[in-house]
Amino acid sequence: MELSTAFCLSAAFLSILLFKSLVKLFFFSFPSKGNRQLPLPPGTMGWPYIGETFQMYSQDPNVFFATKINRFKTIPFSLSSTLSILFKKMVTCISICTSTVRYGSMFKSHILGYPCVMISNPEAAKFVLNKAQLFKPTFPASKERMLGKQGIFFHQGAYHANLRRLVLRTFKTEAIKDIVSDIESIALSCLNSWEGKLITTFLEMKSYTFNVALLSIFGKDENLNEEGLKRCYYTLERGYNSMPINLPGTLFHKAMKARKELAQILAQIISTRRKMKQEHNDLMGSFMSEKAGLTDEQITDNIIGVIFAARDTTATVLTWIIKYLGENQSVLEAVTEEQGSILRGKEENGEEMDLNWSDTKNMPVTSRVIQETLRIASILSFTFREAIEDVEFQGYLIPKGWKVLPLFRNIHHSPDNFKEPEKFDPSRFEVTPKPDTFMPFGNGTHACPGNELAKLEILVLLHHLTTKYSWCIKDAKNGIQYGPFALPQDGLPITIYPKHNYHSNKTWRPTNN
Ligand code: HEM
Ligand SMILES: *[C@@H]1O[C@H](CO)[C@@H](O)[C@H](O)[C@H]1NC(C)=O
Numbered sequence: 056m057e058l059s060t061a062f063c064l065s066a067a068f069l070s071i072l073l074f075k076s077l078v079k080l081f082f083f084s085f086p087s088k089g090n091r092q093l094p095l096p097p098g099t100m101g102w103p104y105i106g107e108t109f110q111m112y113s114q115d116p117n118v119f120f121a122t123k124i125n126r127f128k129t130i131p132f133s134l135s136s137t138l139s140i141l142f143k144k145m146v147t148c149i150s151i152c153t154s155t156v157r158y159g160s161m162f163k164s165h166i167l168g169y170p171c172v173m174i175s176n177p178e179a180a181k182f183v184l185n186k187a188q189l190f191k192p193t194f195p196a197s198k199e200r201m202l203g204k205q206g207i208f209f210h211q212g213a214y215h216a217n218l219r220r221l222v223l224r225t226f227k228t229e230a231i232k233d234i235v236s237d238i239e240s241i242a243l244s245c246l247n248s249w250e251g252k253l254i255t256t257f258l259e260m261k262s263y264t265f266n267v268a269l270l271s272i273f274g275k276d277e278n279l280n281e282e283g284l285k286r287c288y289y290t291l292e293r294g295y296n297s298m299p300i301n302l303p304g305t306l307f308h309k310a311m312k313a314r315k316e317l318a319q320i321l322a323q324i325i326s327t328r329r330k331m332k333q334e335h336n337d338l339m340g341s342f343m344s345e346k347a348g349l350t351d352e353q354i355t356d357n358i359i360g361v362i363f364a365a366r367d368t369t370a371t372v373l374t375w376i377i378k379y380l381g382e383n384q385s386v387l388e389a390v391t392e393e394q395g396s397i398l399r400g401k402e403e404n405g406e407e408m409d410l411n412w413s414d415t416k417n418m419p420v421t422s423r424v425i426q427e428t429l430r431i432a433s434i435l436s437f438t439f440r441e442a443i444e445d446v447e448f449q450g451y452l453i454p455k456g457w458k459v460l461p462l463f464r465n466i467h468h469s470p471d472n473f474k475e476p477e478k479f480d481p482s483r484f485e486v487t488p489k490p491d492t493f494m495p496f497g498n499g500t501h502a503c504p505g506n507e508l509a510k511l512e513i514l515v516l517l518h519h520l521t522t523k524y525s526w527c528i529k530d531a532k533n534g535i536q537y538g539p540f541a542l543p544q545d546g547l548p549i550t551i552y553p554k555h556n557y558h559s560n561k562t563w564r565p566t567n568n
C-alpha cells in the first residue's frame with residue numbers, strides 16, 4: 056500500500072496547491088502564541104514555493120528533470136506525455152531527498168509546498184504513530200476519492216476503532232490459522248501455471264496475493280465475479296499514481312470509472328448475501344453483520360481499500376525475496392534445507408504432506424529472510440501524518456497543520472540500528488533489533504492489521520517454491536522501478552523449472568542432497 060507515499064506524488068495536486076501553500080506558509084512560519092518560545096526543528100525551509108523539493112530535484116542525476124522544473128506552474132493546463140515522465144521523476148526525487156536525511160534527526164523541510172517535519176529518529180517516529188490524538192492520517196483528496204472516503208486509512212476516533220476491530224477479527228492469528236491449506240492450494244496452482252515459463256515475477260505474485268486477499272475477504276463465495284474484480288483493480292492501480300485530472304481519456308478518469316464498477320460488483324455481492332441469509336466467516340461477513348453497524352457505502356469503500364492494501368505490498372515483498380534468494384546461493388540453500396526438512400519430517404512420520412499452522416511457525420530461517428527483505432527493501436519507505444494541534448517534542452515545536460513524515464527506510468538503513476545496512480544478511484535477525492528500529496508494518500493506531508496474513512502467505516509460497524522449483528533471473532539488472540513501490544527492474548523476469556526430484560506427476564520425492 057503506497058497510500059502514504061502517494062500524498063506528494065501528484066504534480067497536478069502540487070500545482071493547485073502552490074498558490075494555497077504560499078498563503079499557508081505565511082501562517083506556518085509563525086507558530087501560535089503559546090509555544091513561541093519553543094524552536095522549530097532544525098533544517099532550512101528553502102525556497103518558499105516548493106521549498107527543498109527544488110534542491111532534491113537538482114540532486115537527481117538525470118539532468119532532464121532539473122531543466123524541466125519550471126514547467127510545474129503550467130502542469131494542470133497541459134496533458135502532454137511529459138507529465139508522466141515528470142511524475143516518475145518526482146517519485147525518484149522524493150526517495151533521493153529522504154535518503155539524505157541524517158539518521159536520528161528531526162528535520163523541517165517542505166515537500167511540494169507543504170511545510171513538514173521529517174523524522175528518522177525511532178523514538179520520535181513511534182511517538183508520532185502512537186499519539187493518534189495529536190497526529191491524524193493525511194492524504195490528498197484525489198486518493199481518498201479513488202479508494203473511497205470511508206476507507207479505514209483516512210479516519211480516526213470511534214469509526215476507525217470499529218473498523219479496525221472488524222478487520223483484525225478476520226486477519227488475527229486465530230482466524231488465519233484455518234485458511235493455511237486454502238492458501239496452499241492457491242500457491243500450488245500458481246506455481247503449476249508458472250512451470251517452465253518465463254514470467255514477470257511481480258505480475259504473477261500480484262495474481263497470487265490477489266487470490267489470497269479474495270479468499271480472506273470473501274471466503275469461498277461462489278458468486279464472486281473474480282474476473283470483473285481483477286479487471287477493475289488493474290485499471291484502478293494504473294490510475295492511482297497518475298495526475299488527478301478527471302477528463303475522458305486520462306488514466307485517472309479510467310480509474311475512477313473502474314472504481315464505480317467495483318462498487319457495483321460489491322453491491323451485487325452484498326445484495327446476494329442478504330437474500331441468502333447465510334453466515335459468512337470472512338471479512339465481508341464481518342462488515343455486514345448487524346453489530347458492525349456499517350452502511351453499504353462504508354462496507355464497499357473498506358473492501359476496496361483492504362484489497363488495495365493487501366495486494367501490491369505483499370507482491371512487491373515476494374518479488375524482492377525472489378531476487379535476494381536468487382542472488383545468494385548460501386541463503387537459498389539454508390531456506391531450501393529448512394523447508395525440505397519439514398517435508399522429510401512429515402513423510403518419515405507418515406503424516407499429511409500439507410502444511411499446517413504450526414509448520415509455518417517453525418520456519419526460523421525463512422522468517423529471517425522475510426524480515427531482512429522487509430528491512431532492506433522498506434517498500435513503504437515513509438508515511439504521512441498531520442499535527443492536529445501544536446505539539447512539543449524533544450524540545451521542538453511541531454506546529455499545528457504541519458505534515459509529519461516518519462521515514463521507515465531511513466530508520467531501517469541507519470548503521471546505528473543495523474550494521475552494514477546495505478548488505479542483505481538475514482542472520483542479523485538472530486538478535487532482536489533495538490526497540491522501535493524495525494517497523495515494516497508501521498506502529499501504533501494505524502499499524503498494518505494484515506501483517507500476519509502477509510507473512511503467512513509468503514512462507515507458504517516459499518515452502519513450495521524452494522522445495523519443488525528452481526529459478527533463474529533473466530538478466531540480472533540492478534535497476535529499480537516504481538510500480539508503485541520500489542521494485543526490481545522490469546518486475547524481475549525469471550524462468551521457473553521443476554527440480555529434478557519433482558516430477559510432472561506432482562509427487563515430491565525427498566532427497567538428501
Ligand atoms: C508485506 C506486506 C505489507 C506491508 C509491508 C504493509 C505495510 C503497512 C504499513 C506500514 C501500514 C501503516 C501505514 C501508516 O501507518 O500510515 C499498513 C496499514 C494497513 N495495511 Fe498493510 N502491509 C502489508 C500487507 C497487508 C495485507 C496483506 C493487508 C490485508 C490483509 C493489509 C492491510 C492494511 C490495512 C487495512 C492498513 C490500514 C490500517 C489502519 O489505517 O488502521 N496490509 N500496512
Ligand atoms: C502439523 O504438522 C506437524 C508435522 O510437520 C505435526 O507434527 C503436527 O501434529 C501437525 N499439527 C496439526 C495440528 O495437525
Ligand SMILES: *[C@@H]1O[C@H](CO)[C@@H](O)[C@H](O)[C@H]1NC(C)=O
Binds near residue numbers: 383385386480481482
Ligand atoms: C550471502 O549471504 C551471506 C549471509 O548473509 C553472506 O555472508 C554472503 O557474503 C552472501 N553472498 C553473496 C554472494 O552475496
Ligand SMILES: *[C@@H]1O[C@H](CO)[C@@H](O)[C@H](O)[C@H]1NC(C)=O
Binds near residue numbers: 181491502
Ligand atoms: C510498536 O513498537 C513496539 C516497540 O518497538 C512493539 O513492542 C509493538 O509491538 C509495536 N506495535 C505494533 C502494532 O507493531
